[in-house]
Amino acid sequence: MENDGERVATQTMEKAGAENRRNVAISARSLVKTFGTGEFAVHALKDVDIDIRENEFFTLLGPSGCGKTTLLRMIAGFELPTSGIIQLDGQDITALPPHKRPVNTVFQSYALFPHMTVAENIGFGLKMLGRSGGDIDKRVKRMLALVQLEAMANRRTDQLSGGQQQRVALARALAPEPKVLLLDEPLAALDLKLRKNMQIELKSLQAETGITFVFVTHDQEEALTMSDRIAVMRAGEILQIGAPTDIYERPTHRFVADFIGDINILEGSVVSSEGRTAQVRLKDGAVIEARVPEGVDGSGDVALAIRPEAARLAGPDETAALSGTLENVVYFGAASYLHLRLGSGEEFVLRHSGALDAYDLSTGSVLGIALQPGRARVLE
Amino acid sequence: MADLATTHDAAPAARARKLKARDLKAMPGFKAIAWACIVALYLPLIVLIVFSFNDNRSVVKWTEFSLRWYQAALENEGIRNAAWVSVKVALVATILSTIAATMAALATTRAAAFKGQGLAYAIINQPLMIPEIVTAIATLSLFSLVKYVTGITGIGYLMAAHTAFCIPFAFMPIRARLEDMTLTLEQAGADLYATPLQAFRYITLPLLMPGIVAGAMLAFVVSLDDVIITLMVAGPGETTLPIYILGAIRRGITPEINAVSTILVGVSVLLVALLFLVQRRMEK
Amino acid sequence: MSGAQLSAAHAEAGRRARNARLGLLGPAVLIILLISILPLGITVVYSFLTPGTYGGVTWEFSTAAYVQFLFEEDIFDGTLAFNPAYLQIFLRSIGLAFGAMIGTLILGFPTAYFIATKPRQQRTFWLFLITLPFWTNILIRTYAMLLIIRDEGFINLTLMNLRIINHPLSILYTDTAVFIGLIYTYLPFMVLPLYASLEKLDFRLVEAGYDLYASRWKVLSHVIAPLAKPGIIAGCVLVFIPGLGAYITPELLGGGKKLMIGNMIAIQFGSSRNWPFGSAAALILMALVVIVLLVYARAAGREAKAHG
Structure with missing residues (x-):
């Protein structure tokens, strides 16, 4: 339903012509980046198309080496694509050098200038743009207030903590009011608690400034909590673009399902289908109803994805969709994760949040599994 | 247990010695x-x-x-002239070699490695690999040929020779400094609207400065101390301080030589001490 | 942007990078090519010419310079007789340089090891103590050594005052004096690379050696020395090459009587006025140095491969 709505919306926008241009901040078409030639060629990006809308928090998510940083560096202007085109607000910026693009970057290492004070760092971009000293001072003060570092204006950057350096890097990149802010795994160097705080701060900063954020990370949790939309990448290709709920609950690709959160992937074959719903026979003989997402072929041998929280232990009076022998129980307080071995030999993890008193939890006991209707999905 | 305790009490000195000998690193x-x-x-x-x-x-x-020998040395016109020639040559050689070395170091570190980089390093370091006496007579041969063909004479030849052998010394610390500097800082500059020239002026150059200062000081010391090449290449009236000292030693030992030598050593020590301080600050 | 435009942008970026590189490398490379490498070519040419009467050369081809290295022409009948004088100078130079190399290694290794095992704070100070003489004028250091070992120098006077000896030890103007001078001059050249290698040494390996029942000497020869090999090789090259071409040390401490190659070459361009012979001798010296450097490059390459 949602997918259909989106398609209609896209078609309307395309008809509107110039009208929709305003809503797309960055648009890349057929981007290819190849390092080296011949036998030793490394394909960092293979024909990537992407549209990043204005004012959105957009995340490029994927394991290291998937091409997310290469894509970011191309938008920043540090790399030229081998072929393809990048537009910013409808203007071709593919070959424009970095200093001519109204795009700023927060580097993974922060890249603060060690020979300048905090204030000088933040004011650098404005100085290069030729703004007057008074303008720069005013803007630097506002940025310092925004990241709560007023007291640190005249410190050297090496006297700051990791979290403070991170804020300076952010303020420095935001000071010239870029059209797009690029963030290259900016939270990777922070400890867990600080990272959680900065996630919230970044998100509210984005809402406050209304600037388009393009965020690169390999941390799926970070991506899910902060983003308006996520592009999941692997080996130089974009596998799926969508809102966090789309990506998490409606993955279309086996890799996406596996990469984001815990998931059970079961092999099976389609027995019958009706519309976007299919009956799938698993290897141990059980037949399960599953949704077939848009663009996925729902016939023959398929893989099924079921989140642990979409399953629970079947009650004594319920008919179980599946059953397995218990191997392990991991207690998490609010819920328990039960590791079961299905008749097919496949492992199945479920998250049970109710009481467990009624069940025999000794290793090797056979337990029934109940599934939430409509949560099992066929993967590409 | 009790036994062990008494032995220790009985000979604390021996025990201390034994423990010291247990320092595994010491030889x-x-x-x-x-x-x-x-x-x-x-x-x-x-x-x-x-x-x-x-x-x-x-x-x-x-x-x-x-201080009579210092007074004598300072009043000695030969020494004063030699000192002036030394400083003149060292300054010119330092400035030229530091500029050339800085440019070369930028070319070999600020971009991707290129074909011929090894050859460029080999050429720049060549003066270090050949015995000075060979460079000295080779340079003399070339310069005498050039003088014969063009008829041009002057202190320029000496300055040129010094510039050449100072380049690898200036090159070393500048290149080391650049290799320690990540390219990300310049990229951050470009990202913040600095043109390539502005990025060099506001980011690369200030960060590189300690390396340039170290390189210049090394070049200055090396030029000031040179004997062999200067001995061969210097024309009449181009006697540097080391050459003057060498001549004076040959004529006979006097405390005046000690005084001049002490001054020259003092200048080197001062520069090297400064260099150490600059490098320690660089490490911070 | 069309493909053509993009490839033009690529070409433009490549060309700009190449131009910048050439422009930046140009001055340094040009200066050294013209003033340090081109002269070597001239030296090759000169070595095949005839000496000029007042120094310089006459443009007449001759191999006399190379013949003179081993043979002497009889003034009366023009026959060639074997003359080992120059060969002896070369052999003595090689011997002295080699001896200095071994001497500095024996003294330098314990010194570098001692500094490397000091606490970090003290290390800087010790390193400074070694570096200072390294950058002090070699001529002045040699002169200072001359003041010490003269017959009426510091050492002899002290020993005589202490009544250990009655007559001064005559060291100056002997091979011993040159040998001492070379060790004194080049000791820092040995200590610095040795220190660089030993400083990186992981002393847990030494502990492991002791743990596996090695004695001190075994740990030194089987654990520490192999790990410090790159430093040992570099130090040996840094002492041997300049030692071979030494000029000031034999000039002052050998008193012009105990010649080394460096002095012999200089004399040809000075009082002997035989530039072709001086050029030939310089080229033979260079050939020796190139051989040493090639051996070094191979050893260093093997070392890098073994640890790479």
Whole structure:
């Protein structure tokens, strides 16, 4: 339903012509980046198309080496694509050098200038743009207030903590009011608690400034909590673009399902289908109803994805969709994760949040599994 | 247990000695050799310096503290001229070689490695790999040929020769500094609207400065101390301080030589000490 | 942007990078090519010419310079007789340089090891003590050594005052004096690379050696020395090459009587006025140095491969 709505919306926008241009901040078409030639060629990006809308928090998510940083560096202007085109607000910026693009970057290492004070760092971009000293001072003060570092204006950057350096890097990149802010795994160097705080701060900063954020990370949790939309990448290709709920609950690709959160992937074959719903026979003989997402072929041998929280232990009076022998129980307080071995030999993890008193939890006991209707999905 | 305790109490000194011998890194006799080396390195220089302040013609028998040999050295027109030539040549060689070395270091570190980079390094380091005497007579041969063909003479030849052998010395610390500097800082500059020239002016150059200063100081010391190449290449009236000292030693030993030598050593020590401080700040 | 435009942008970026590189490398490379490498070519040419009467050369081809290295022409009948004088100078130079190399290694290794095992704070100070003589004028250091070992120098006077000896030891103007001078001059050249290698040494390996029942000497020869090999090789090259071409040390401490190659070459361009012979001798010296450097490059390459 949602997918259909989106398609209609896209078609309307395309008809509107110039009208929709305003809503797309960055648009890349057929981007290819190849390092080296011949036998030793490394394909960092293979024909990537992407549209990043204005004012959105957009995340490029994927394991290291998937091409997310290469894509970011191309938008920043540090790399030229081998072929393809990048537009910013409808203007071709593919070959424009970095200093001519109204795009700023927060580097993974922060890249603060060690020979300048905090204030000088933040004011650098404005100085290069030729703004007057008074303008720069005013803007630097506002940025310092925004990241709560007023007291640190005249410190050297090496006297700051990791979290403070991170804020300076952010303020420095935001000071010239870029059209797009690029963030290259900016939270990777922070400890867990600080990272959680900065996630919230970044998100509210984005809402406050209304600037388009393009965020690169390999941390799926970070991506899910902060983003308006996520592009999941692997080996130089974009596998799926969508809102966090789309990506998490409606993955279309086996890799996406596996990469984001815990998931059970079961092999099976389609027995019958009706519309976007299919009956799938698993290897141990059980037949399960599953949704077939848009663009996925729902016939023959398929893989099924079921989140642990979409399953629970079947009650004594319920008919179980599946059953397995218990191997392990991991207690998490609010819920328990039960590791079961299905008749097919496949492992199945479920998250049970109710009481467990009624069940025999000794290793090797056979337990029934109940599934939430409509949560099992066929993967590409 | 009780037994062990009494043995320890009985011979605390022996125990301490044993514990010291347990320092696994230490090797017997190494400390003595190290100290002997330091003493041997400094004793001759200390004797030279002490007797430069001796109120006596002798460079061995101490009588009384005096600055008379310094006064004599400063009043000696030959020494004054030689000092002026030395400084002139060293300054020109330092400036030219530091500029050339900085440019070359930028070319070999600020971009991706390129074909021929190894060759470029080999050429720049060539003066270090050849015995100085060979460079000296080779340079003399070339310059005498050029002088014969063009008829041009002057101190420029000496300055050119010094510039050439100073380049690898200036190159070393500048290249080391650049290799330690991540390219990300310049990229951050470009990202913040700095043109390539502005990025160099506001980011690369200030960060590179300690390396350039170190390179310039090394070049200056090396030029100031050179004997062999200068001996071969210098024309009449182009006597540098080391060449003057060499001539004076050949004529006979006087405390005046000690005084001039002490001044020259003092300048080198001062520059090297400064260099150490600059480098320690660089590491921070 | 069309493909053509993009490839033009690529070409433009490549060309700009190449131009910048050439422009930046140009001055340094040009200066050294013209003033340091081109002269070597001239030297090759000169070595095949005839000496000029007042120094310089006459443009007449001759191999006399190379013949003179081994043979002497009889003034009366023009026959060639074997003359080992120059060969002896070369052999003595090689011997002295080699001896200095071994001497500095024996003294330098314990010194470098001692410094490397000091606490970090003290290390800087010790390193400074070694570096200072390294950058002090070699001529002045040699002169200071001369003041010390003269017959009426510091050492002899002290020993005589202490009544250990009655007559001064005559060291100056002997091979011993040159040998001492070379060790004194080049000791820092040995200590610095040795230190660089030993400083990186992981002393847990030494502990492991002791743990596996090695004695001190075994740990030194089987654990520490192999790990410090790159430093040992570099130090040996840094002492041997300049030692071979030494000029000032034999000039002052050998008193012009105990010649080394460096002095012999200089004399040909000075009082002997035989530039072709001086050029030939310089080229033979260079050939020796190139051989040493090639051996070094191979050893260093093997070392890098073994640890790479």
